Amino acid sequence: MNTLEAIKTRRSTRKFKAQPVELEKLQTIVDAGRFGPTGGNAQSNHFFVISDAVVIAKLKELVQAAFAKMELRDDLYKSLKNSIMLSQKGNYSFSYNAPVLIVVANKKDYGNNMADVACAVENMMLAANELDLGSCYINQLKWLNEDPTLLEYLRGFGLREDERVYASVAIGYADTESGLPNRTESPRTGNLVEYL
Ligand SMILES: Cc1cc2nc3c(=O)[nH]c(=O)nc-3n(C[C@H](O)[C@H](O)[C@H](O)COP(=O)(O)O)c2cc1C
Structure with missing residues (x-):
């Protein structure tokens, strides 16, 4: 698969098999994240x-x-509302039961924190x-990145005092008949372009 093909056929997977992901594949994936560009070559992403x-x-x-503790209000961002609603029903799996979750943190006082993390993701x-x-x-761990209980739990695995989570990515074998992820190209109707 060449780069452009990988870009155009990447689609979000939200149903995963329980099948574990091979360590070598995870190492290749996280290495790809570590090779992402970072502002001023900061390389302060923490995986x-x-x-x-x-x-x-x-x-x-x-x-x-x-x-579940949050107030459900009509003016909230749609996905956040959905997270609150499902959590209050006790039925929320934010990472879709994927067998792997890669959480990416960065320095909280660094201006390019989320940009660097998004490039890695x-x-x-x-x-x-x-x-x-x-x-x-x-995105849920980013929304909750000041939650004291989550912060304390992640600190137990090495999240530093001056770091916060800016994104995470669920990874696993897609729960499809072929076991391959859906690669149907989705048309772009937004993301306007002007050529000058
Ligand atoms: C900043 C950002 C946050 C996102 N957060 C979530 C999320 O929390 N949960 C989720 O299921 N998808 C999330 N997505 C995936 C988008 O919903 C998805 O990329 C979009 O609908 C287009 O579909 P595609 O990835 O199949 O092309 C996020 C994507 C981005 C770029």
Whole structure:
């Protein structure tokens, strides 16, 4: 698969097989993330590659508890409303039960924190596609990146005092008949372009 093909056929996967992902594939994916560009070559992204089912289940529990406490208001961003609603029903799996979650943190006082993390996440999703794995950008841990309980839990795995989570990515084999991710190109109707 060449780069442009990987870009155009990358689609979000939201249903995963329980099948574990090979360590070599995870190393290739996280390496692709580490090779992303960073502002001023800061290289301050901090990756947590989580394939331990106990840790993923605990994160799911903490995320659900945090959203369940929030007030559901009509003016909230649609996805946030959805997270709160499902959490209050006790039925929320923010990372779609994917067997792997890569959480990416960066320095909280660094202006390019989210940009650097997003570049790494896109690289990782493209690498996952190349390796026949499905992936999905997951924003919930960014929304909750000041939640004291989540912060304390992640600090137990090495999140530093001056770091916060800016994105994560769910990875695994897609739960499709072929086991391959859906690669149907989705047409672009937005993202305007002007040539001058
Ligand atoms: C900044 C950002 C945040 C996103 N957050 C989530 C998320 O929390 N959960 C989710 O299911 N998809 C999330 N997505 C995926 C988008 O919904 C998805 O890319 C978009 O609908 C286009 O579909 P495609 O990825 O199949 O091309 C996010 C994407 C971006 C770029």
